[in-house]
Amino acid sequence: MADEPSDARGGRGSRLRVEVVPGAAAEPVLKRVITLFASRAGLSVHRLSHLVATLDSLHACASDLAARERLGVTVDIASGRVDLQVGPLRESAAREVLAAGPTGRGRSLADRADEARLVPGEDGEAVLGLSFGQAAPGGALGGVA
Amino acid sequence: MVPSREPDERHTARLSGLPGALADATVAIVLDAHPENVSIVRQAVTGAGEGANVPAEQIEDMALAASEAATNVVVHAYREHVEVGPLEAAVWLAPEEVAIVVRDYGCGIHPRTDGPGLGVGIQLIGALAERVEMSVSGDGANEIRMVFPGPGLARRSDG
Numbered sequence: 001m002a003d004e005p006s007d008a009r010g011g012r013g014s015r016l017r018v019e020v021v022p023g024a025a026a027e028p029v030l031k032r033v034i035t036l037f038a039s040r041a042g043l044s045v046h047r048l049s050h051l052v053a054t055l056d057s058l059h060a061c062a063s064d065l066a067a068r069e070r071l072g073v074t075v076d077i078a079s080g081r082v083d084l085q086v087g088p089l090r091e092s093a094a095r096e097v098l099a100a101g102p103t104g105r106g107r108s109l110a111d112r113a114d115e116a117r118l119v120p121g122e123d124g125e126a127v128l129g130l131s132f133g134q135a136a137p138g139g140a141l142g143g144v145a
Numbered sequence: 146m147v148p149s150r151e152p153d154e155r156h157t158a159r160l161s162g163l164p165g166a167l168a169d170a171t172v173a174i175v176l177d178a179h180p181e182n183v184s185i186v187r188q189a190v191t192g193a194g195e196g197a198n199v200p201a202e203q204i205e206d207m208a209l210a211a212s213e214a215a216t217n218v219v220v221h222a223y224r225e226h227v228e229v230g231p232l233e234a235a236v237w238l239a240p241e242e243v244a245i246v247v248r249d250y251g252c253g254i255h256p257r258t259d260g261p262g263l264g265v266g267i268q269l270i271g272a273l274a275e276r277v278e279m280s281v282s283g284d285g286a287n288e289i290r291m292v293f294p295g296p297g298l299a300r301r302s303d304g
Contacts, residue, residue, distance in 0.1 A: 016176045016185065019163055025196030025238060029172050032188035040181070070173075072163075 019072040022062035026071065030055050034075055034084075041077040043134060050112040051082060051132050057109045058086060064093045067125045080134045087127035094118055094126050163233070166282050167246070170235035178219050178232035178249060186215040186234045190245060193236040199243060199296045207245060207293055210273040213266040214247035214289045222251030222287065233286070240297035242275075246290045253279075253287035 016037045020026045031052060038051055062071045067088040074085040087094075098110050098118060110116035115131040167173040172193045176182045190211040194204035215232060223230045233248040271277050274291040282288050 016174065016182075017163065018172075018174045018189070019170075020172045023171075023196070024198070025171055025193045025236075028192035028195040029189055030192075032192040033174060033185055036188050037176075037185055069169075 014077050016075045017072065018075070019070040020062075021070050022059075022066055026062050027056075027059040030059055030073065034073060037075055038077060038082045038132075041082045042080055043082060043132060047132055047134060054084075054109055054112055054130060061093075061097050065089045065097065082132045084130040084132075085127050086130065088121060088125040089128055091118070091120055091124050091126035094128055098128075163235075164248075164284050164286065166248075166284055166286065166288075167233065167235045169237070170246075171238040173233070173235040175231055175233050178223055178229050178251075180216075180219050182232060183212055183215045183219060186232070186247070187212045189234060190236060193238060194243070197238045197243070197296045199293075203293060206273045207243065207291075210270045210291050210293075211245050211247060213270050214245075214291065217266050217289075218247060218249040218251070222249035222253070225252060239295050241295040243293045243295055244290060245293070246288055248282065248286040248288045250286055253281070 016033070018030065018033050020029045034055060035048065035052055039048060043051070058065070058071070058073075065071065065086075067090045072087060076083040076085075095118065098116070109128075110130070112132075113130040114133045114135070115129070117129045118126050119129060120126045163173050163175055172189055174185065174189050176185060187208045191204055191208045194207055199207070211234060215234065218232050222232075230250050233246075235246045235248075237244040237246075267277075270289070270291060274293055276290075276292040278288075278290040278292075280288050280290070
């Protein structure tokens with residue numbers, strides 16, 4: 001078996017854009033599409049589970065967050081790394097979610113990622129960037145709840 | 146912390162937003178037309194069907210038809226191009242019908258005598274879907290549109 005994930009080539013087939021109307025289809029679509037695509041980056045199952053938890057949280061607040069009719073996520077994969085760009089979002093709603101307490105949605109959205117940043121755009125819109133690498137933040141178990 | 150990567154500008158331009166033709170779809174995805182991405186299209190269609198409570202048997206048909214259409218794009222659409230182009234797929238969910246569109250910006254769907262496949266993809270799609278339409282969109286994309294019964298009308302095996 002090759003050590004290198006077959007699709008973690010950083011430039012060839014390494015980007016996906018998915019957009020979905022918040023609602024019943026959002027959860028299965030986001031989970032199925034993004035998890036399968038991200039699995040090519042060769043993250044551990046543990047880190048992939050963090051990504052899935054993040055997608056759960058994203059789906060849970062999709063209606064509040066989405067600045068337009070659909071919630072959009074761009075996924076970039078490289079060897080051992082997955083980057084999500086979620087947006088455009090309503091900036092105020094995104095800040096609220098990220099500021100949620102330790103048991104709130106913000107924990108899953110941001111704390112399980114290595115890096116979370118909100119990039120404000122025009123007209124009150126923003127893009128949330130989330131990065132997942134091999135090493136979980138907060139130690140070997142990555143701060144599992 | 147891992148430093149941020151600089152995005153590929155070409156990809157950013159192409160994938161940062163979806164084409165207007167897909168603007169009102171319930172689900173839409175864009176990715177490169179590589180063979181391994183056919184399974185992503187399949188998962189998108191399956192997820193959309195699950196979310197809309199489409200019967201499992203019909204979800205299988207929808208997913209198979211979408212896979213065949215995506216495979217056609219991978220095998221045929223960009224064979225005369227230096228670089229592989231985009232593969233777009235979208236699903237419209239309504240009570241009365243489910244429409245699936247697969248698009249490319251290559252040479253479209255034509256018979257290929259030297260093709261590696263069995264050449265039955267389009268016939269299979271025609272057998273699975275209630276209606277199939279092939280066209281060129283206003284933005285120049287080749288489209289195959291596959292229409293299935295909606296969750297309100299779909300034949301259910303459990304009753």
